[in-house]
Amino acid sequence: MTSLSQRDALTPGRPARRVMRRATAGGLPGAGGAGLAFRLEGAGLGYGRDAVLRDVELDVAPGEVMVVVGASGSGKSTLLRALAGLLPSREGRILAGGEQVTGPSADRAMVFQDDGLLPWRSVRRNVELPLSIRGVPRRERERAAEEWIERVGLADAADRLPRELSGGMRQRVQLARALVGVPRAVLMDEPFGALDAQTRADMQRLLLDVLRDTSATVVFVTHDVDEALLLADRVAVLGRTGVRAVLETPDGEKGTDAAARANLRERILEEL
Amino acid sequence: MAGAPTTRRPPASGVPEDAAPGTAEDAALGTAEDAGDAEDAGPGARRGAATGGTAGRRGAAVRWGTRAASLLAAAGLWQALTAADARLWLRFDRLPTLGEIAERFAGQLTTPVYYLDLVQSLIRILTGFTLAAVAGVTVGVLIARSRRAGDVLLPLLEAVRPIPAIALVPIAILLFPADEQGIVFITFTAAFFPVMVSTRHAVRALPTLWEDAVRTLGGSRRHVLWNVVLPGTLPGVFGGLSVGMGVAWICVISAEMISGEFGVGYRTWHAYTVVDYPGVIVGMVTIGVLGWLTSAVIELIGRRVTRWLPRAEGSRR
Known part of the structure; x- marks a missing residue:
């Protein structure tokens, strides 16, 4: 949101997200600040008596785009709801910015798959x-x-x-x-999962574009490996036993390192 | 899309119409109209839309003609039976003819008492109903959102709910210093329960997603109440208000017949006791019109505030 004219100068493709720019945000009171770091320490999550995830260990660095991939039912959304503060952890700790998450906060905005609008x-x-x-x-x-x-x-x-x-x-x-x-973090729960391919590609481009101007940490959940590769700084692969691997995506413009990408894709699919 | 079956009917208009008071004639009218609407949704309407133009317009004219003819036939039957003093087990000889009714009605319209009764009944029902709407929504939200409030209030409410409001007349007479307050109390009790129950169900049926959205945007419980619960339950609340208005009329009229000194209900019963049978029919028609008017107002407001609901295109109701 720094300025509208900057948008025109953007080139399509993955921005170098680690070169962070502070959002000016039009000077909204109480808003902004650096991206939020998340840390899950042996977190156990679930609804009622059923544990969906056990012993989750995950670090999300401030300002990065962390994409969580996993098959349906692997607990991706559960993990995200816990980070949002909508679901209390049953074991272990969940930290946001070094403090224990006790409930939802405007610092951690959430984007739902569908129908989240009033x-x-x-x-x-x-x-x-x-x-x-x-x-x-x-x-x-x-x-x-x-x-x-x-x-x-x-x-x-x-x-x-x-x-x-x-x-x-x-x-x-x-x-x-x-x-x-x-917000200092944006939590996205398969936001483009229900869209057709063309719209989805448009939305991914828009997301990359707007994220460029914010310093917010993004945790993005999807079951689509290609979407993960496109958007992520790092990819966390979620399996039934928790986080199986956290993989770094290759730096630089999209397509410049096709071999590395293909390689990474293979590794993610293997972990799944 | 024109004339396609209305698959998703908004709850606001999905209110049982039979809860509204009405005469036997009203009931007959209702059935005739419903039959017409069923036809709308059926293949007939689609055929009309397909051929379009003059054929469609002629079809509509025929249907309106049928509706008018149905009404006229009922009126004609009434006239024939009463004018002939028919005694076919049912004693039509005691009932007034259309002419007598019309004459009485015209007479009534020129007397101030008619309007005083009308205003009196309206004041009673609007007072009782407004109190019931406010209390019903408040209590409904409270017991749906707070477990403790539910534990305290629900057993009490569930114990009182099966008692028809009109059975509270003796209590109302004993409890209140004047009949007036007793009648308003009966009306309030009658309208309160439908509003409370449908509000409670509407709150429970709210998708949690909206609440989650507001909370992750920094909203407190108060924000959730104002931004999600109250607007989100409006369709259900208006369903309850519509039913509530119907039973409120039933009860205000009954209470007036039992213990009133003014009011349309009192006047109708009074007409019966002084063997003024055309006056009875005039009272009935007046009650029917008032009931219909108040329900229409609720329906209209309900539609306005729930415009965001998904509706089938071109649906008429």
């Missing part, structure tokens, strides 16, 4: 939601929402209701809503 609020009012929760004055709130709605390419649809939008458009709104509050 259906009675227009696009504009959905995007304003985190700011109005925080008590940001109306005019400032409207300006920030406007900017983000434009940023995700929905300027013409700002007054529509979610039911009047396509799946891809709804995810654009969710992205804008998550980022407008300048």
